[in-house]
Amino acid sequence: MSKYPSISEDAANELMKLFISDDFEENLINQHIEMVELGDSDDNVAFNEELLDTKIKEMKGFVKQHQKRDGWPIDKVESYFASYLFSALRDCNVPIQALSNHNFWRYLSLAKFWWFIEIREPNTNIRHIHIHPKSPSKHLLVRCYNRGRLSSEENEQPVFALSQLATDDTEMWQSQILGVNTSYSTEISKAIVRKQSEHRLGPGPGGALRQIGKTINRFRANLYLYAFDADQSKELIDELWEN
Structure with missing residues (x-):
């Protein structure tokens, strides 16, 4: 039976406070990890x-x-x-x-x-949003995972071509x-x-991109955008940018 590791919300709160005040300590982590078993009917490939x-x-x-040697901006x-x-998560059978x-x-x-949360979020007062994934767009790892998922082409290896385009965004x-x-619409x-x-x-x-986002949302009333292929998506977005 396959298993995967987890940490409860209460334990995560306790660990986060300790890490912020006293720095990361791996031994503290291990005692709070709980293994979640998958059912017999689930895919038996191990994490x-x-x-x-x-x-x-x-x-x-x-x-x-x-980031450190070459001075890349954090975005x-x-x-x-x-x-x-x-x-990584795809290849590790999560x-x-x-x-x-x-x-x-x-x-x-x-x-x-x-270690990456410390680099990406130097403000210790708001690191909690990167521990509890209640907002998928703000939680650092969930956001990065979905950025990678939506940027990848079939069997593409990192760095994905699209990831190299949106470096300030x-x-x-x-x-x-x-x-x-x-x-929800990959294309x-x-x-x-x-x-x-x-x-x-x-x-x-108030930016132009936000106005385009609002227009796309209005289109959903009459268009099934999730079924748009790459060419249809490009045509729509090109038209919105021109207007």
């Missing part, structure tokens, strides 16, 4: 934690090289990191049940990726793709990323 640890070492090296680091995270379990994301945030992903229904999401790289629009409140 490969050893492979995940290997990939995390590679990711740490990548971030250290480009660009996140864009590239997203494709590595999605690829079951779909784990991806829908908040306690699995708490485990990843605290046991595996606290975390706010766009957070507010105009993952934060709204657009994220529309990809078309937005491509067009934004060609002609960048401001994503903030």
